[in-house]
Amino acid sequence: MTETYVHGYHARENERLQDQAGTLVxxxxxxxxxxxxxxxxEAGCGVGAQTITLAxxxxxxxxxxxxxxxxxxxxxxxxxxxxxxxxxxxxxADIFSLPFExxxxxxxxxxxxxxxxxxxxxALQILERLLRPGGTIxxxxxxxxxxxxxxxSPAAHAAIECQVALQREAGGNALIGRQLYPLMVEAGFDAVxxxxxxxxxxxxxxxxxxxxxxxxFTAMIEGVRESAIAAxxxxxxxxxxxxxxxxxxxxRDGVFCYTFFKGIGKKPQRPxxxxxxxxxxxxxx
Amino acid sequence: MTETYVHGYHARENERLQDQAGTLVxxxxxxxxxxxxxxxxEAGCGVGAQTITLAxxxxxxxxxxxxxxxxxxxxxxxxxxxxxxxxxxxxxADIFSLPFExxxxxxxxxxxxxxxxxxxxxALQILERLLRPGGTIxxxxxxxxxxxxxxxSPAAHAAIECQVALQREAGGNALIGRQLYPLMVEAGFDAVxxxxxxxxxxxxxxxxxxxxxxxxFTAMIEGVRESAIAAxxxxxxxxxxxxxxxxxxxxRDGVFCYTFFKGIGKKPQRPxxxxxxxxxxxxxx
Numbered sequence: 001m002t003e004t005y006v007h008g009y010h011a012r013e014n015e016r017l018q019d020q021a022g023t024l025v026x027x028x029x030x031x032x033x034x035x036x037x038x039x040x041x042e043a044g045c046g047v048g049a050q051t052i053t054l055a056x057x058x059x060x061x062x063x064x065x066x067x068x069x070x071x072x073x074x075x076x077x078x079x080x081x082x083x084x085x086x087x088x089x090x091x092x093a094d095i096f097s098l099p100f101e102x103x104x105x106x107x108x109x110x111x112x113x114x115x116x117x118x119x120x121x122x123a124l125q126i127l128e129r130l131l132r133p134g135g136t137i138x139x140x141x142x143x144x145x146x147x148x149x150x151x152x153s154p155a156a157h158a159a160i161e162c163q164v165a166l167q168r169e170a171g172g173n174a175l176i177g178r179q180l181y182p183l184m185v186e187a188g189f190d191a192v193x194x195x196x197x198x199x200x201x202x203x204x205x206x207x208x209x210x211x212x213x214x215x216x217f218t219a220m221i222e223g224v225r226e227s228a229i230a231a232x233x234x235x236x237x238x239x240x241x242x243x244x245x246x247x248x249x250x251x252r253d254g255v256f257c258y259t260f261f262k263g264i265g266k267k268p269q270r271p272x273x274x275x276x277x278x279x280x281x282x283x284x285x
Numbered sequence: 286m287t288e289t290y291v292h293g294y295h296a297r298e299n300e301r302l303q304d305q306a307g308t309l310v311x312x313x314x315x316x317x318x319x320x321x322x323x324x325x326x327e328a329g330c331g332v333g334a335q336t337i338t339l340a341x342x343x344x345x346x347x348x349x350x351x352x353x354x355x356x357x358x359x360x361x362x363x364x365x366x367x368x369x370x371x372x373x374x375x376x377x378a379d380i381f382s383l384p385f386e387x388x389x390x391x392x393x394x395x396x397x398x399x400x401x402x403x404x405x406x407x408a409l410q411i412l413e414r415l416l417r418p419g420g421t422i423x424x425x426x427x428x429x430x431x432x433x434x435x436x437x438s439p440a441a442h443a444a445i446e447c448q449v450a451l452q453r454e455a456g457g458n459a460l461i462g463r464q465l466y467p468l469m470v471e472a473g474f475d476a477v478x479x480x481x482x483x484x485x486x487x488x489x490x491x492x493x494x495x496x497x498x499x500x501x502f503t504a505m506i507e508g509v510r511e512s513a514i515a516a517x518x519x520x521x522x523x524x525x526x527x528x529x530x531x532x533x534x535x536x537r538d539g540v541f542c543y544t545f546f547k548g549i550g551k552k553p554q555r556p557x558x559x560x561x562x563x564x565x566x567x568x569x570x
Contacts, residue, residue, distance in 0.1 A: 143433065145433055145437065146431075146433045146542070148428065148430055148431045148463055148544070149463065150463045150464050150467065152430065152460065175437065178433055178434065178435045178540050178542060179435050179540065181487040181488070181489065181538075181540055182435065182487075182537075182538035182539075182540070185488075185537075185538070186538075192489060193489060194485070194487060194489075194540075195485065196483045196485045196542060198481045198483055198544065200479070200480065200481045202466040202467075202479060203466070203470075204466065204477060204478060204479075252467075252470075253466075253467035253470070253471075254467075255463050255464065255466055255467070255479075257431070257463060257481060257544070259433070259483065259542070259544075
C-alpha cells in the first residue's frame with residue numbers, strides 16, 4: 001500500500017475506528033460467519049476494529065490478519081490478546097506483495113481498505129489468487145456521497161467534500177461503496193451480490209446519534225480540518241460552519257443517514273480438465 | 286389538497302405508479318398488516334397502487350381509501366374490483382377537510398402524499414384526530430436527495446434537481462423522506478420509529494434495474510422535461526444529457542440507489558381522568 005492513509009495514525013483516530021466498529025457491528029457483520037477450520041485472510045486489519053468481531057463471531061475459524069502499518073498491527077494484536085482470542089495470527093504485509101501461496105485461503109475479508117487504494121481492481125485480483133476455487137471474498141466500504149441529513153446544509157456538504165477531495169488526492173476514493181459491484185465483477189469474481197447497509201440516526205436512536213453521527217462521521221470530517229485548510233480547499237470559517245451544521249443534525253429534530261455497501265463474491269471453480277465446451281460446440285456444428 | 290400535483294394525472298404516469306408499487310411491494314409493505322376487523326384510513330390512495338397491496342395483505346381489515354382526484358379514484362376502484370377485493374370503500378375527499386368523525390379509525394396509512402403538501406404537519410395532525418387513542422399511523426415517503434449512482438454524473442443530478450425545484454414551486458418537498466421523524470414528532474405522535482428502505486439496483490437485480498431505475502425513477506424525471514424547460518430551470522440539451530446518464534446507470538456496470546423512509550407512530554393514550562401526576566408531586570413534596 002503506497003498511498004498515504006488519509007485518516008492518519010493517531011490515537012484519537014484509533015478511538016474513532018473502535019467507536020465505529022462498536023456501533024456498526026450488527027449492521028455490517030451480523031451475517032458474516034466462517035465455518036470451523038476455515039482459513040480466513042483479513043486484508044488490511046488496521047487497529048483490529050473488525051478483527052475482534054470476526055474472531056468472536058467465528059471462534060473456530062483461523063484468521064490471518066495483515067496490515068501495512070506496524071503500529072496499527074501492534075494495537076490490533078494487543079486488543080485481540082486482551083479479549084482472550086487465540087484464533088488470529090497477525091503479519092505485517094503490503095496488500096500488493098503478500099507473502100502467501102496461491103489458493104491458501106478459504107475466505108478473504110476486506111473492510112474499509114479499497115477506499116484508500118489507487119488500484120482497487122488489482123488489489124481484488126491479487127486477493128482472488130490467494131483464494132481456493134469456490135472460496136469467497138467479503139468487501140465492505142462506505143460512500144460519502146450517500147450522506148443525507150436534516151437540516152440539510154450546503155456548508156456541511158462542502159466540509160464533507162474536503163474529505164472526498166483529500167482522499168482523491170491521496171489516490172483513494174471516498175465514493176467507492178456504490179462501485180463495489182462493478183469492481184468485484186471486473187476483478188473476476190462470480191455470483192457477486194452487494195447489499196446496502198444504511199446507518200439511520202434520529203433522536204429515537206441515541207446510540208447511533210452519539211456513536212455514529214457524532215463520534216464516527218463528524219469526528220472523521222473534523223479530522224481533516226487542518227489538511228483541508230492547508231491545501232486551500234476551503235476557508236477556516238466555512239469548514240467550521242460545516243462542522244457546526246453536522247453537529248446540528250444530532251439535535252432532537254435532526255436526522256443523519258450514511259450508507260455502507262457490503263459485497264460478497266466467489267472465486268470461480270476450476271474448469272473440469274479436458275472439457276472444452278467452446279471447442280466441442282465448434283466440432284459438432 | 287390545494288397544491289398542484291407535480292407528477293400530473295396522465296395514463297403513462299398511472300403506469301409508472303403501478304410499476305413502482307409492483308417492484309417495491311416487498312421493500313415497503315412486507316411489514317404492514319392490520320388485524321381482523323380494524324378500520325384503516327388510507328389517505329391519498331391515488332390510482333390504488335398501494336391500496337391493492339393493503340387489501341391483499343390485510344384481507345380482514347376494512348379500508349377507507351380517499352383521494353382528492355375523482356379520476357384517480359375511479360382507476361383505483363376499478364383496479365380493486367378487478368382483483369376481487371371487497372374490503373375497500375372509496376371516497377373523494379380533501380385531506381384538509383375530511384368527512385369523518387374524530388377517533389373513527391384504528392389505523393391510518395399515508396404513502397407518497399406528504400411530499401405534495403405545503404403543510405405536512407397540519408395534515409398529520411388532522412389525521413391524528415381521526416385515530417382512536419393508541420391507534421397507529423404509517424407514513425411512507427421518498428427522498429430525491431438520497432439518490433446515489435454509478436457512474437456519477439452532474440448532468441443527472443441537475444435533471445433530478447429540476448424535479449425537486451418544480452415540486453418545491455408547487456408547494457411540495459421531494460426531500461421530505463429524511464424529515465419523517467421530526468414531522469411526526471411535531472404532529473404529536475408517540476413512539477415514532479422511522480426506518481430507511483433503500484432500493485439498490487445493479488445488474489444482478491435486473492427486475493430492480495428495469496422496474497425501478499428505468500421505469501420508475503428515470504421515467505418520473507423524464508416526466509418533468511417540458512415543465513422544467515418551460516420554467517427556464519435547465520437547457521434542453523442539459524436535461525437530455527442528464528436523462529442519458531440516468532439510463533447509463535442501467536448498464537452492466539451501473540448501480541442505482543434510492544431511499545424511501547417508513548415511519549410508524551402512535552396516537553397518545555388519553556390521560557386517566559382525575560389523575561394529575563404533576564399536581565400530586567407538588568402536594569407531597
